[in-house]
Amino acid sequence: MTERGPDAPAESRLLDLPELPEPDPESLLQANPTPPAEGRPCGNHRCRRPVGAPYAGTEQRYEGYCSHCGTRYSLLPQLAPGSTLDGDRYTVRGCLAHGGLGWVYLAEDTRLRNRPVAFKGQLNPHDAGARVNMEEERDKMVALALAHDSIVSIHDYVPHERDGEPTVDYIVMEFVGGKPLRTVLNEAKAGLRPLGEPLTLEHVARYGCQILSALQAIHDKGLVYSDMKPDNVIHRGTRVVLIDLGGVQRPDDTNRVPVITRYYASPEVALGLKPPDVANDIHTVGRTLAELAEAVEEEPSDYGLGNESFRRLLTRATAREPRRRFASAADMAEQLEGVLRELVSLRTGREYTRPSEVFAPSPVLLDAGLGAVPGPEHWLGRSARAYRSPGLTGPVLDDGRPTAAQVAAGLPVPYPDPRDPAIVQLRLPGPRDPRATVRQWEIYLAAEKESGPARRSVEARLELCRAHLRIAGEIAPDHPGRKDHLARAESRLREAERVLDDTAVNLAADDWRVDWHNGLLALARGELTAAGTHFTRVYAALPGEYAPKLALGYCAECDATGGDAAERTDGVRRAQLLYHAVWRRTPQQGSAAFGLARIHLARGERGTAAEVLGLVPAMSRHYDAARIAAVRIRAARLAEGDRGLPDRRSLAAALRDLPTLALDGEAEAGEERTRLTAELRECLLDWFRRAPRPPDEEGPFRLPEPAARLLARKAPGKPYPPDENGLRRALSRSFRELAQLSGIGPAQHEHLIDCSNAVRPRVWFVSR
Template sequence: MSEPLPDHLGAYPLPTLPALSVPDPRSLLDPDPQPPRNGLRCGNPQCGWQVGAPFPGAPTRLTGFCRNCGTRYSLRPQLKVDEQLDNGRYRVLGCVAHGGLGWVYLAEDTRLKNRPIALKGVLNPHDARARAAMLEERDRMIAVTHDSVVRILDYVTHPGEQPVDYIVMEFVGGRSLREVVAESGPGGRPFGPRGPALTLDHVALYGGQVLSALQALHDRGLVYSDMKPDNVIHHGSRVVLIDLGGVQRAGDTARPPVITPRYASPEVAVDGGPPTVAHDVFTVGRTLAELVDAVAEPPAAGLGPTSLRRLLERATADQPRERFTSAAEMAGQLDGVLRELAAASTGHRHPAPSRVFTPTPVLLDDGLGAVPGLAHWQHRERAQYRDPGPVSPVLRHGRPEPFRVAVGLPVPVPHRADPAAAALRTLTPRDARGAVRQLESLLGPAEESGHGSVEVLLHLCRAHLRTGDSLPAGDAARAVERERAAARLARAAEALDARVPGGAAHDWRIAWHTGLCHLAAHDTAAAEREFGRVHAALPGEYAPKLALGYCAEQRDALADSERLYRAVWACDPQPDSAAFGLARIHLARGDRDEAARVLGLVPAMSLHSDAARIAALRIRAARLSPGPEGLPDPDSLLTVLRDLPQAAPALDGGAGAGAGAGQEHARLTAELREWALDWLRCVRRDPARAADRERLPELASELFCGRGTGRRGTGRRGTGGPGPQEPPTEQALRTALAQSFRDLAPQSTDRALHARLLDLSHAVAPRVWFRSGGPGRAGRAARRRR
């Protein structure tokens, strides 16, 4: 049995990081601070030798002169315990650690009730380049205010034999992600002895805060450069980026980058290029991948772990153009992945609107949630209602045709940088052909030169598909519109390639529309490949999962389709199409109860809640397969009969049962009576269903006393059948079904169909046999004539 779906009652808050108690700052003091084991590069820019590196069999010299150029160096901490700076405002408590360029000291701000602060100075006070780099760090970071970036509070100079500058920063106590990784694993508790183990939810939460901090830097034209688990502190219930010594201007080639090769991108670590936004994205991907590897507990069921893996694969792609274009884009996808993970771990839905796709009002269903029209009975034969076999057809599962899905999937949000983005938001066409005319008016000479609007061409592609969908299935013009859509798409790809060579191959919008065109051509295998590319590029989005779920359903890969539809349910604010997809999967497995339960979870505020209620009623009463095993059990049938009056507002006219019920109500009643007749005949003739026969009096009350059919029963002498205490008979149910057909006949304006419905009424009505010579006045008169 599949895992339960997340519920739909409200939007539950997302999980948060465990709150870590901030340790006593003095407990972090290093009693024996040591400089880097391999020393540092000489402070002379023209030298490049290492100073302070140990020699075999000899102690490390922490002070001295460079053996190559004679430049003085000192790698000892410059500040001593209780030493004071800025006229006594800051009192040194000791050394904590060292970063890539400088020592970090713990101190107290005596003017603010001895609030702990951190002092950062250079490792080697004789290194002019290091001092200049620290001044750059101060100037760049003093204006950055973000909860996940350590704040710079002040800047002081300490006089001495060699004056040294110090940055005053907020003190961030907690655990680095390096410590979280080290303390995870089987049985590990990185958040304390009573805290939880590290989970994928925590990894996604870490990533979201880190990416938000990086975006704040990127917005100022800066890159962090040296992201790694050591430089992120879990402080309370948030994370903070520390060690800002590697922050520099994006693309700056004048300064050597501060990187850790294990986490650096290939274009920086191998090719020697400058750090960029793409490099920062890569380092975050490597950092999160290390955290994922430290997760020991098996993840909850669902597609979330796979989506997270796809996200990290894109972030750490070898080619920069294949990665996320910004930290914000990666954060948006990671938020969607987090909602998938949280839905599986908490059992609640965590919906949020997509930043990339706009939901459409189209329900991807083919009649499961609709009351059948009169054409449902158009080709029935009279003999069907006289033969001992079944009279009702098997319920159609409602899988829509591929062309319908191509025009019903969510629509990509126009790219903000597109020159026609504003104009596209003002379009209000009445139909698909009108949309084509309006969009063509936006094309101009720029489009022909390859510098026009790509979005207009993509909109035209979809408009041609909608035009084709409005035509009959066998109309040759459908193929013409599909070819026009493909031509518009090819032109959009050419325009992208004209701007950036090979750009179309890496643009998910082209892959998405290519998949739509393949669907319109009923080539679901090719469409699935294209939607898979979109899913790899946007692993946190629900739209590609919905498209892939349909493609998997088309090739009868029900398990794959179910996982994808469930992932959509966890994140999509309007999960109607996913709910109907899941219902179809359960129907294909013969599980009518689960199919109806899924549709019952569609919220009342949803656009297609009425369709879901109608579909649930039909599923509970329907014949699912030709044999007797395809009929419902008594409990399912009773549920339908009792719920039918409450479903009246979902039908046309909003009329309740028994008081001017609408035409849809009459048709649904006829369909239910057909299924009930088959059920009754099966129960009365099948010895194996003796237990079901004991429920016949209960069913009689629902079938013939007005509660389920909208007509008051009048006993044996009325048309409704037996009274409430009498078991239903096939004759009585035939009488009720005949009445239904007489009610349906006036709905038809087609003479042939009107006559067919009346013929069916006569065919299904019970036969009445008359004999002459019986008792009464007619019998006596006959005897006198003899």
């Protein structure tokens, strides 16, 4: 059971609404109950003309006889205050409202200490068809009574006779004291605070999640709700309750006149083309949430991408084609909860993550070296003479943006469809080598030909597509074998599309899988615009998932390096929105943190980039890489010229954090620490020679206090002096240590020794 209350963990209260006080039932009574202005159909099932509706030039009559067939009707309340039913057990207090089929009254159960209950009877007691519908509603309420705590429950069923009138049956339901969403909507539109605070998108998303949970319980019983709208939902306490089950029916029931409200109903149901079904329920929820969202006073700018994610969810829910909507209430609820987590995390800055049920977490960090200790090649590309030159400057830090092919191979992988014929094999551990994966699944597909068309697997072909993309990512761009693997990946993807088209149950909900892999293929080919188009479609289908936002963030980041100034500015803004949304909700997602850090580095925001990486939690597999990257960012030159240098505080922070990094398996010394120490010594020398002196600093230019660690010698003796010559001697020693590392060839060894000799301070011997 989910823990509730103010002391419950924030995660368990995610879906809770602001608690509303229980209203006095008497305050909800209508002083002058008015029948529906549009009237009701005649009780004669052969007539069904409107009765009680106003006509031009005539007074509206709520009682009388049908002008077409003469059948008697009455739309007025049948129970007056003070009336008693069931042997004086129930005492009527008055009218609360009228639904599509009948009046709703407030009554008291005298046997249970006058507990308030709700009575529902026919709107027109002379309508025999309405009585049948009432009996059906009673049976459905009994069936659904224990299905969900957000569905109104039934207590009793009571007949009542009046002199000269037909017997009317009344459903006795729990009294749901609270505020109808229609009232919430109207108060929000009037600029009031219907929940004790302004209505926000977070509230609307919580309403949606709770409504969808109740609808899924109805769908699990083989029924559909049909008439979802703000009038039929009550906000009680921190939860919602669905009332008025008069429209609940079987989705295949073509004999019954459906109970719908055209504004909320789907186009196909509103036009009478088909009876209400699950797709119609999804549409009505989308319209209900859209109407509530329109009453939100203001969308906070700190929701960032969350506003767009919410709009995309509503767009899919209310799509004109039924097959384009969510396949079930549970599917929509899952995506809506993901959007809610995004909204809350962006507003509060707190983590609201939950493992995706659609994408498997990727172990790959989308980074091309920023989070790794630089290898010897970092220095092998520089001329040894550069270290002797008076104009010596350190290299500009590479931001580590991965190639599109690396991203294509490293993005999260969708979980396989459990309906796929190869699901058992897909769930078994597979080989790590993509070439072995190709061999394995080629054997499977060869055997599949003997199984017949019904056993063809979409997921096996998608698995082969991804394996070929991984192989292509390991091959040099100009190698002919790379084009071959890209062609094979496309061939398998096209096969998957054909199998999906031929499948008997062809749901558009599966189309996003094809779009996702088309996006990966386009990325691997460097076609970023096409990739962005495909990933945008996935985002539209799955607005609560982080994977398509991560992919789109990379595409936008690449856009920021091309085109005109306006396109670059838009690309940077878009990439920051996308990366920020993923990182705030899921800080463990190191790829988003590195992407966001690259955006800040491009703007010269050194401190912010390092801060983002410093917030990657220790439980993330990318924690150590993020800490290494933060140290390198704080110390390195980010651009040519003095403005690209770190300030004293940033450099001191890098030097202070260096000894705490988990390098070489947490050994005190090793090759990784040797290489990173060499890089920081080079950064320190560059800073000492080029950084502008503070105007208030007197005497020789001082190094940051933690720099003493980098000036220490391995051999016994005093550390190198804290001046340029001392820094040169320390860096010279680092080059000699690099030359001794494993894997260094003769030519590389000679180059590093030349660098060591070049950077050493010159000593002049003067003879007398």
